[in-house]
Amino acid sequence: MSNKGYFxxxxxxxxxxxxxxxxxxxxxxxxxALTDSRFCDEIEAFARDYxxxxxxxxxxxxATREAGGxxxxxxxxxxxxxxxxxxxxxxxxxxxAGRMGKSRIIAETGAGQHGVATAAACARLGLExxxxxxxxxxxxxxxxxxxxxxxxxEVRPVTSGTRTLKDAVNAALRDWAASWENTHYLLGxxxxxxxxxxxxxxxxxxxxxETRDQLTAARPAASEPDALVxxxxxxxxxxxxxxxxxxxxxxxxxxxxxxxxxxxxxDPGDNAVRMxxxxxxxxxxxxxxxxxxxxxxxxxxxxxISAGLDYAGIxxxxxxxxxxxxxxxxxxxxxxxxxxLQFFARTEGLIFAMESAHGAAAAxxxxxxxxSGRTVVVNMSGRGxxxxxxxxxxxxxxxxxxxxxxxxxREEPA
Amino acid sequence: MKDPRIVAHLVAGYPSVDxxxxxxxxxxxxxxxxxxIQIPFSDPTADGPAIEEACRVALERGCSVKxxxxxxxxxxxxxxxxxxxxxxxxxxxxxGIDRFVRSARDAGATGLIVPDxxxxxxxxxxxxxxDARCRAVPVVVPWITxxxxxxxxxxxxxxxxxxxxxxxxxTYTDLGPxxxxxxxxxxxxxxxxxxGFGIQRAQQVAALVPHADAAVVGSExxxxxxxxxxxxEGEAARRIVESLRGL
Numbered sequence: 233m234s235n236k237g238y239f240x241x242x243x244x245x246x247x248x249x250x251x252x253x254x255x256x257x258x259x260x261x262x263x264x265a266l267t268d269s270r271f272c273d274e275i276e277a278f279a280r281d282y283x284x285x286x287x288x289x290x291x292x293x294x295a296t297r298e299a300g301g302x303x304x305x306x307x308x309x310x311x312x313x314x315x316x317x318x319x320x321x322x323x324x325x326x327x328x329a330g331r332m333g334k335s336r337i338i339a340e341t342g343a344g345q346h347g348v349a350t351a352a353a354c355a356r357l358g359l360e361x362x363x364x365x366x367x368x369x370x371x372x373x374x375x376x377x378x379x380x381x382x383x384x385x386e387v388r389p390v391t392s393g394t395r396t397l398k399d400a401v402n403a404a405l406r407d408w409a410a411s412w413e414n415t416h417y418l419l420g421x422x423x424x425x426x427x428x429x430x431x432x433x434x435x436x437x438x439x440x441x442e443t444r445d446q447l448t449a450a451r452p453a454a455s456e457p458d459a460l461v462x463x464x465x466x467x468x469x470x471x472x473x474x475x476x477x478x479x480x481x482x483x484x485x486x487x488x489x490x491x492x493x494x495x496x497x498x499d500p501g502d503n504a505v506r507m508x509x510x511x512x513x514x515x516x517x518x519x520x521x522x523x524x525x526x527x528x529x530x531x532x533x534x535x536x537i538s539a540g541l542d543y544a545g546i547x548x549x550x551x552x553x554x555x556x557x558x559x560x561x562x563x564x565x566x567x568x569x570x571x572x573l574q575f576f577a578r579t580e581g582l583i584f585a586m587e588s589a590h591g592a593a594a595a596x597x598x599x600x601x602x603x604s605g606r607t608v609v610v611n612m613s614g615r616g617x618x619x620x621x622x623x624x625x626x627x628x629x630x631x632x633x634x635x636x637x638x639x640x641x642r643e644e645p646a
Numbered sequence: 647m648k649d650p651r652i653v654a655h656l657v658a659g660y661p662s663v664d665x666x667x668x669x670x671x672x673x674x675x676x677x678x679x680x681x682x683i684q685i686p687f688s689d690p691t692a693d694g695p696a697i698e699e700a701c702r703v704a705l706e707r708g709c710s711v712k713x714x715x716x717x718x719x720x721x722x723x724x725x726x727x728x729x730x731x732x733x734x735x736x737x738x739x740x741x742g743i744d745r746f747v748r749s750a751r752d753a754g755a756t757g758l759i760v761p762d763x764x765x766x767x768x769x770x771x772x773x774x775x776x777d778a779r780c781r782a783v784p785v786v787v788p789w790i791t792x793x794x795x796x797x798x799x800x801x802x803x804x805x806x807x808x809x810x811x812x813x814x815x816x817t818y819t820d821l822g823p824x825x826x827x828x829x830x831x832x833x834x835x836x837x838x839x840x841x842g843f844g845i846q847r848a849q850q851v852a853a854l855v856p857h858a859d860a861a862v863v864g865s866e867x868x869x870x871x872x873x874x875x876x877x878x879e880g881e882a883a884r885r886i887v888e889s890l891r892g893l
Contacts, residue, residue, distance in 0.1 A: 246735050248692045248761040250787045250809060252794070392698055398689060405691045515735035515769070516689060518762065528711045529740025531688040 234548075237426030240555065242548035245425040247518045251405070254412035259427040261332050266434065271331065278323045279438065282356060287311045287439075289446035289609075294579040301599035302458060302606035305450075306576075306592075307443050309469065310585060310615030317439055317469045317613045318349035318420060324435030326353040329416035336360040336415040340404040342369055342397030342465070343540030343587060344376025345614055346420030351385035361385035364403040366395040369539045375618055394533045397465075397543045401517055421466025422547035425518030429471075429548055436472020443609060444476045451607070457486050458606040459598050462613065463591040464490040464561070465504070465540045467547035469613035480558065487560065487602075490550060491594035493536030494563035500524070504534040506546045507554040507561035516544075521551045537566035537622060538586035540614075562597070564590040570626055572596060573616065585614030586622060650851045651679035653730065653840050654887055655864035658683050658717040659709025660700040661871065661879065668880030669871055670721045675880075676887030679860055680728035681721070682759065685714040687734040692761045692785075696865040696872065711737055715753040722754025730783060730805075732759040735769075743774050751780035757805060759783045765801040776802035783807050783840075788828040799834050806832060807862065808841040821853045829857040848892040863890055 237243050245255060265271040279285040288311060292304040309317045322339075329337055337359050341347030347363040354361035363380055367389045370377055380387050393399035401424070408417040422432040440460075447457060460477060462470035467490070474488050495503030503509065504524065511522030516531055524532045524544040536542040546554075553559040564572075569586060572593035576582045584592050588611065595610035602608060616623060624632040654673040658666050670681055686701035686709055693701070718729055731750050738746045738760055750758060757780060763771045765784055775782040784798045785807045799806065810825050825841075832839050841854055842862025854861045867886055874882035 244767060246762045246767055247764075248809075249764050249785055249790060249798075250692070252764070253789060253791070392695070393688065393702060402689055402691050406694070409692070512740070515739050515762070517691065520739075523736070525736065525740065527740070529687075529736040529738075530705060531736070 234426060234430050239429070239549040239552035242519070242521050242551045243426060243429060244520050245518065246515045246520065247425050248409070250409045251412070251425070254408065255425055255427065257332070261328060262427055262431050265328055265331060271327065274327050275324055278327065279320070283312045283319045283323065285312065285438065286442045286446070289443060289450065290580070291450065292576070292580050295576060296599070298579055299596050299599050301604060302602040302608045304595060304599050305447065305457070305607065305609040306580070306582065307439065307473065307609060307611045309439055310588065310612045314345070314349045314352045315615050315617060316345040316349065316585060317436060317472065318346040319353065320438055320472070321420060321432050321435040321468060322346065322349035322353040322418060325416065325418045325431070326350070326357050326359060329359065329418070330357060332416065334414055334416040336362070336411065337418050338362045338364065338404050338407050338411070338415055339418045339420060340364045340397065340400035341420065342366070342400065342542060343538065344369065344373035344380070344618065345540065345585070347385070347387070348376050348379050348383075350418050350420070351380040351383035354385065355383040362407070363387050364390050364400040364407070366390045366397060366400050368395040369397065369400070372539050372622065373618060374621065397539070398517070398531065398545070405517070420468065422468045422471045422549065423466045423517070423519055423521065423545060429519070432468050433471045433475060433549065436468050437475040439469065439472045439611065440475040440477070443473065447609065454607065456481065457609050458602055459487040459489060459608040461489040461491065461591050461595040461598055461608060462611040463541060463587050464492050464546060464550060465543050465587060466545070467550040469611055471547060471549055473611040474559070478553065478558065487598070488558060489594055489598055490554070490559050490561045491564045491590040492561055493538060493541035493590060494565040494568070495535040495537070496566055501533045502535050503563065504536050504542055504544065505563045506544070507551065508563045511546070519548050521545050521548045537569060537626070538590065540585070540587040541590060562594050564593045568593040570623070573623060574627065582612065583616035584612050585616045586619045588613045589616070648855065649677070650855045650891055651860040652677070652851065652887055652890055653680045653682050653842070653860045653862040654678035655682040655684065655732070655862065655867055656871070656883070657686055657697060657700040657704055657868060658714035659686055659704030659707065660868070661703060662707060663709055663713050663717065665879045667717055667720055669883045670717065671724070672880035672883030673867070673887050674725050674727055676884035677891055678727065678887050680730060680756070682730045682732050682862060682864070683714070683718055685711055685731065685733040685737055687737055690734060694865055696868045700868050700872065715749055718753040718755055728756040729754060730757045730759050731755040735760060735762040738763065738771065739769060743769060743771055747771070747774045747778045747780060751778045755780050757781050757783050759785065759807060761785045765798050772801045772803070785809055786832070788825055795831070799832070799837060803837060805838050805840055808832065808839060808858070809843045810841055811844045821850065826857050848890050851890050852892060
């Protein structure tokens with residue numbers, strides 16, 4: 233847990249007075265829920281019956297052989313219902329909202345996975361749901377908009393600023409400032425003002441705890457894994473996946489690696505590399521962390537092939553752990569992520585979400601670096617079905633565009 | 647009835663750096679008691695659509711913090727109205743809080759409004775601003791607890807800014823008994839009260855006059871500036887302050 237909302241010098245609760253009380257109330261309810269066995273039972277039942285937990289841990293033997301290094305295991309978190317780890321946190325917070333007597337949920341979404349998970353949890357729990365999504369992200373992730381609406385959520389396009397995730401967060405914060413009496417803001421990443429970073433990590437820690445048990449079962453004689461790798465946008469899958477290993481053993485193991493979006497290059501605006509690149513200390517959207525900003529402190533636009541990593545800030549606990557050296561951050565380019573997507577599809581029959589494919593690319597590098605006889609686990613935080621418009625266009629552009637044209641020209645059925 | 651004191655808001659650099667100086671002059675000519683000059687920030691989470699859009703346009707046209715402070719400096723040379731400089735935490739912490747506070751004071755600011763650095767979570771802003779004699783102005787809301795209200799009023803301040811309605815700037819507020827009671831609960835020796843959020847008309851200003859030392863008008867002025875013809879921004883600003891004063 234944080235120290236009064238701080239992880240080292242990062243974190244905190246930098247909000248206008250209007251949001252102080254709702255955050256204090258949320259913190260109190262969250263802390264009491266954690267020690268309430270009835271609440272924990274509700275979470276477990278939801279995870280088992282709806283989300284499909286535990287998600288499998290796969291030994292990727294073909295990938296291991298081809299990569300020629302450490303044994304590669306893949307945590308198939310993308311097999312969770314709704315297609316990504318996001319459901320763990322969405323379910324946890326939606327159940328918490330019920331406990332607070334709040335009937336309306338608002339959320340921001342980038343890739344749309346958090347929006348889909350939130351909309352699904354709200355459908356299941358009978359809560360009203362409004363999802364803010366940047367216009368640019370709606371264009372990139374149209375299929376997820378369709379699913380959210382099918383779940384009965386209202387998707388509100390955000391047309392301000394860069395029209396991506398950060399602007400959706402701003403819009404949700406504004407809604408909440410006016411609506412907190414009956415509304416819970418279901419933030420999707422391990423960032424924002426306290427208590428969100430602690431809360432999201434706790435709800436996502438199930439990924440790491442399961443992985444640890446599954447590894448022990450798969451290799452009873454072996455000790456801990458040598459490395460764990462996850463992609464990092466805001467960082468919710470990474471912090472949940474790493475959670476059991478945040479404190480090292482005496483040898484400083486295991487190695488924890490966070491893969492940031494290297495995008496299309498190192499120029500400002502071409503990537504979202506906060507830790508392994510040009511991030512500056514800042515206070516934005518309610519928390520202190522490392523952000524991509526200009527010299528004045530204005531938040532810069534970012535780029536990634538994956539909407540979910542395309543964000544200028546990073547969760548405060550991850551920033552702290554990066555600074556202390558506990559987590560190694562690497563930048564993975566759009567191209568490397570696409571190559572890793574193809575590699576695991578061909579060798580293992582897995583389609584990584586474009587976000588998670590950044591982790592996959594980093595895991596291949598780490599496996600080669602560690603060499604055989606070692607173990608590396610990568611979190612496939614989401615599956616890539618949602619990315620078909622991006623991956624097909626990037627990998628098979630002409631044929632895909634021809635298909636879309638012919639589909640759009642088809643007569644509507646009578 | 648006494649002439650209502652209006653704290654008139656503008657976004658530096660909107661619609662351009664020069665035009666925003668004309669807006670400031672127009673607001674002063676119209677009889678504004680003080681100016682609230684906002685340095686545009688990329689993520690203005692406490693502002694509504696009108697001010698957010700003005701910030702976006704100002705930034706797109708290249709308004710830096712230095713240029714925004716230049717607007718303050720130029721207006722200060724021409725007038726001695728109080729100038730409250732408003733912005734968000736990241737523009738204050740990026741150069742270092744002490745340095746930011748000194749540049750604001752040297753440019754001629756009277757006080758600082760930074761809604762996401764509130765007393766106790768301010769990283770030292772309130773003390774630095776007190777040292778520089780350019781004190782920070784906390785923003786409070788009617789539903790804060792008594793303990794929190796005392797904590798805020800104990801900070802080194804000359805003014806407190808009351809956000810009268812739930813939520814963000816730019817939507818209509820009626821002044822009800824609940825708000826009046828809250829405003830009177832803030833009466834503290836040495837601390838003046840400015841109240842705003844949602845003030846669009848002279849009747850609202852007049853209703854506030856008995857309960858607060860000044861009325862803050864933001865989005866309504868920014869909308870008037872946005873709707874003014876090019877070159878007419880200063881005149882539009884003057885007219886709206888006059889009309890809010892009931893003239």
